[in-house]
Amino acid sequence: EDQVTQSPEALRLQEGESSSLNCSYTVSGLRGLFWYRQDPGKGPEFLFTLYSAGEEKEKERLKATLTKKESFLHITAPKPEDSATYLCAVGTNYGQNFVFGPGTRLSVLP
Amino acid sequence: DAGVTQSPTHLIKTRGQQVTLRCSPKSGHDTVSWYQQALGQGPQFIFQYYEEEERQRGNFPDRFSGHQFPNYSSELNVNALLLGDSALYLCASSSGTNSPLHFGNGTRLTVT
Numbered sequence: 001e002d003q004v005t006q007s008p009e010a011l012r013l014q015e016g017e018s019s020s021l022n023c024s025y026t027v028s029g030l031r032g033l034f035w036y037r038q039d040p041g042k043g044p045e046f047l048f049t050l051y052s053a054g055e056e057k058e059k060e061r062l063k064a065t066l067t068k069k070e071s072f073l074h075i076t077a078p079k080p081e082d083s084a085t086y087l088c089a090v091g092t093n094y095g096q097n098f099v100f101g102p103g104t105r106l107s108v109l110p
Numbered sequence: 111d112a113g114v115t116q117s118p119t120h121l122i123k124t125r126g127q128q129v130t131l132r133c134s135p136k137s138g139h140d141t142v143s144w145y146q147q148a149l150g151q152g153p154q155f156i157f158q159y160y161e162e163e164e165r166q167r168g169n170f171p172d173r174f175s176g177h178q179f180p181n182y183s184s185e186l187n188v189n190a191l192l193l194g195d196s197a198l199y200l201c202a203s204s205s206g207t208n209s210p211l212h213f214g215n216g217t218r219l220t221v222t
Binding site: 004031032034036041042043044045046049051087089091095096097098099100101102103 | 114141143145150151152153154155158160165166168200202208210211212213214215216218
């Protein structure tokens with residue numbers, strides 16, 4: 001069964017304190033790994049797609065990396081506006097759906 | 111360029127009732143997927159529609175049904191509502207098999 005886990009469940013950072021979020025996955029064939037940001041009361045907002053091990057994507061203070069078993073979302077010098085829940089999802093080769101992890105709730109304190 | 115729009119934004123229903131949620135996809139997208147998100151959890155796949163047909167279904171009972179119209183908009187119907195159906199229902203649209211999902215802001219359904 002396809003499975004996605006994320007750690008930590010919640011993370012509190014001081015403004016400027018860099019850290020990483022982890023997404024571990026078990027799938028029979030990876031079609032792509034996707035990172036989303038979700039603000040309270042809103043739908044998830046697409047951030048990155050990674051397709052193969054070794055691939056990296058960057059956007060402002062965020063950088064996503066991918067290995068054969070996991071992905072990391074690195075946050076450099078975060079600001080309070082980076083506070084949100086970060087979700088990762090995987091697409092598999094045999095289905096059209098995406099399997100989501102439970103998310104990491106990030107709080108960045110000023 | 112309008113993104114994914116969902117209606118209504120909030121809904122309160124009584125156990126046993128039926129509900130219909132609506133979704134208009136992002137311009138240029140032909141595929142619509144529905145997800146259920148319980149509080150504090152990640153979205154769970156309900157089903158996906160493409161060319162007006164259900165292409166794939168997640169582990170949800172037959173009480174959950176849907177429809178896609180020729181203009182690609184979609185409806186999610188839930189019959190015989192249970193308290194456990196209370197959740198945020200998200201619609202997502204996409205184009206192409208491996209393209210990312212673009213989500214609406216969801217419909218918050220409360221069953222009392």
